[in-house]
Amino acid sequence: MTRNDEFGAYLLKLRRNTRLSLRDVEMETDNAISNGYLSLIETGRRPPPQPAVLVRLARLYNVPSAEMLQRAGYLEGPSDSDIDVAFQQVLADGNFKFGTRAYGDLTVDAKRTIVELYEQATNKILLPPREDAD
Amino acid sequence: MDPARWRVSLVPGATEVENFAATFLDSRQAGPRISNRELAESLRKTYDLGPFPKLPELTALCESLEIAVSRRRLSRSMEACNVWTQPGRPEVYLDEDLRGVRVETTLAHELREVIENAFARVCPEYLARPTNHPDMNAESDRFASYLLMEEQRTHGVLERAGFSAIICADQVSRSLSSVIYRMQQMYSAGSDLSCPVWTMGLFELEERGMTLNHQVSLGGFSVAKGSLRGLNEVVPRRRTVAETRPFLSHAIRSASPVSREVPLFQLWDQQCAVEIAEPIIRNGLVTSLLHTFVDGSKAGEVAPWLQQIERLKTARSA
Numbered sequence: 001m002t003r004n005d006e007f008g009a010y011l012l013k014l015r016r017n018t019r020l021s022l023r024d025v026e027m028e029t030d031n032a033i034s035n036g037y038l039s040l041i042e043t044g045r046r047p048p049p050q051p052a053v054l055v056r057l058a059r060l061y062n063v064p065s066a067e068m069l070q071r072a073g074y075l076e077g078p079s080d081s082d083i084d085v086a087f088q089q090v091l092a093d094g095n096f097k098f099g100t101r102a103y104g105d106l107t108v109d110a111k112r113t114i115v116e117l118y119e120q121a122t123n124k125i126l127l128p129p130r131e132d133a134d
Numbered sequence: 135m136d137p138a139r140w141r142v143s144l145v146p147g148a149t150e151v152e153n154f155a156a157t158f159l160d161s162r163q164a165g166p167r168i169s170n171r172e173l174a175e176s177l178r179k180t181y182d183l184g185p186f187p188k189l190p191e192l193t194a195l196c197e198s199l200e201i202a203v204s205r206r207r208l209s210r211s212m213e214a215c216n217v218w219t220q221p222g223r224p225e226v227y228l229d230e231d232l233r234g235v236r237v238e239t240t241l242a243h244e245l246r247e248v249i250e251n252a253f254a255r256v257c258p259e260y261l262a263r264p265t266n267h268p269d270m271n272a273e274s275d276r277f278a279s280y281l282l283m284e285e286q287r288t289h290g291v292l293e294r295a296g297f298s299a300i301i302c303a304d305q306v307s308r309s310l311s312s313v314i315y316r317m318q319q320m321y322s323a324g325s326d327l328s329c330p331v332w333t334m335g336l337f338e339l340e341e342r343g344m345t346l347n348h349q350v351s352l353g354g355f356s357v358a359k360g361s362l363r364g365l366n367e368v369v370p371r372r373r374t375v376a377e378t379r380p381f382l383s384h385a386i387r388s389a390s391p392v393s394r395e396v397p398l399f400q401l402w403d404q405q406c407a408v409e410i411a412e413p414i415i416r417n418g419l420v421t422s423l424l425h426t427f428v429d430g431s432k433a434g435e436v437a438p439w440l441q442q443i444e445r446l447k448t449a450r451s452a
Contacts, residue, residue, distance in 0.1 A: 062206060091266070095220040097254075099247035099265030099274070101240050102212040110209035114217075117227065121219040 003073065005044035010071050012042040014061040029056045048072035064116040066127060078127045080108050086126035087111040090118045138163045142257045149223050151199040154180065155252035159260065166261070170273065173249065174280035185284035186306045192241050196226065201248055203241065205230045216244045216265070220255075224248045235309050242278035243271075276319070283308065283316045289327050292317070296439030297331050300412060300424060310414070310424065311336060314350055323354035330432035332407065333369050337376045337423040344376035344386060344423050353429075365398055365407055369427060376423055385411035386420050390450040391443040395430060406430035410443065 015025060015038075022035035032053050040046040048054065051074050058068040069075040078086075090096060096118055102110055115126055140159040144152060158176055177183060181195050196203045201224045208215060208229040213236070218224040226244045228237060247265040250273075254262035263270050283306065295301035303313040314334050321329040332355040336348040349372055355365075376382040385392045391412040398405045408428040413420040428436050 062204070096217065097251045097265060098215060098217045099244065099250075099270060100212050100216075101214040101243050101271065101274075102209070104211070105268075107209060107211050110212045113209040113212060114215065117215060117217050117225075121217055121222065121225070 002044060004041075004047050007048050007072055008042045008044040011038075011057070014057075014063060015042070018061050020060070025057070025060065028060050029053070032056050048074075064120070066116065078112070082127060083108050083112045083115060086115045089126055090115055093118070093122075096122065138165075140164045140257050141259060144256055147221070148256070149200040149252075151201055151224060151248060151252045152256050154199060155249055156256040159253060159257050164259070168253070170246070170277040171280050171285075173246075174277055175284075177281065178284065183281075185287035186308070187238070187282060188307070189238050189241070192238055192245075196241070196245065199245075199248075200224075201226055201245070203228065207231075214240045214244050216247050218248065218251050224251070235307060235312070238282060239275075239278050239309070239312060242281045243274040245281075246274040246277035275315075279312060279316045279319060282312070285320055285327075288316060289320060292329070293435075294438065296436040296442070297329055297428070298436075298439035298442065299334060299426075300414070301439065301442060310422075311348060314348065317352060318350040321352040325353075329353050330429045330435045332365065332427045332429055335370060335425040337374075337382070337425060339419075339421050342375060343378075344382070344420075346370055346372050346374045346376070346425075365427060368396055368407075368409070370425070376425075381409065382411050382423060382425060385413050386423060388450070389413050389415055389420055390447050392447075393440060393443055396427075398430075408433055408436065408440075410439075412443070 015022075020028070022038050025038055026033065026035045033049060033056075037046065037049075041049065048071075051069055051072075054068045054072055054074070055065045058065040066075060066078075070077060090098075098114055098117070100106070100110065100114070106114075112127075119125055119127070140162065142156040142160050144156050148156075154177070158173065162172075177195070181198055183191055183195060187195070193203055203226045206227040206229070208227060212229065213232055214226065214228045216224060216226045226241065226248065228240060232240060247270060250262055250265050250270065253260045263273065288302070288306070291305055292298075292302050295305065299310060299313045299317060303310045306313070314336060317329065317331070317334070320327055321331070329352050331352050333349065333351050335346050337344040338347050370379065376386060381392065381394065391410065393408060393410045396407045396409050398407055407430050410424075410426045410428065412424045412426075414422045414424065433440070
């Protein structure tokens, strides 16, 4: 399976989870991506689209933008210390309250999830995207 | 003059959960703790919630309170998360892999945390517990237990089931551990309700064997305090492995419930306990074991339970 195939299958799964048709996606993204082109990407016959389009798709499919950009090969994941610093910033924001049902202490992965939810709720970016090393 | 009242204030555009929080606090005297029981019953009454609310009712309740609920892939160690940005409405995210009765418990748990933040918003003098602190998890679990199993109705189901936690869990579609936990709340020392069960322990399958991970004492009995002579010597302690006890081992090997009378040493009175071990079988495998001690002088109250055990034993041996 090529990288395009993998990414296509990932996008197709997300679209099916949200029960949207190809045309729905075209409409919901204000024609940022045509239904025909999306179909080609989903079947691995085209590479992932530009980051700006992916960010819109991520919002539509309710997944973190960073996750989609990583899957598309645009980003590498933030380091543990990046996540810790970002999480401390979330804790310091008195206007943002959160709670979790988690087992034991929060893992780095759990902290990252909270930071992503914070970014989504506040439109702030705490985990700056880094260029892919590839 | 009434100095001990909460002083609540609502900002324009407050959400329904803030309105509810303000109404709840406004009708109560200020104090260091909010009663989870009162809170759950107030919600049940205000939003016409049934005695054993299921997911559609809980989701509708969240909608009424203007709390957005959605599914999302969360961290592996996280079942759910609630967030609230000011200004804005609260949101609850449930992990997309969360299934079964756990969804209901988890949603009720998250609801308690959202309400805690709502209390802080409408009443500056309310000392809110940080909802991101592990201590809040126990508080939210307690609330969930109250909300999901109304006291009088649960007691009624238990009475008819001969106080069998397994039968009750089946009848009200709740997990066994949540019924055990609720029984501990309902039949704590000083409760108006009575229960013939002294202790319940849940053994769970681990690498080392069937291990006692959860244990509750009811009706004022305490293993730790040694409140009943004779019984303390036979009740296993946490982390005991069931296979080391012949009676429990027999229940596991036969995959069938067993019961027996255990005489207790008493100086002034003849007393006994009824000991019951019930293996719980999933996909043909004994995955856990419920171990109970009942007050022998009240065996009549557990008759429906013991009859059910006899029926199961007959069915298994056939």
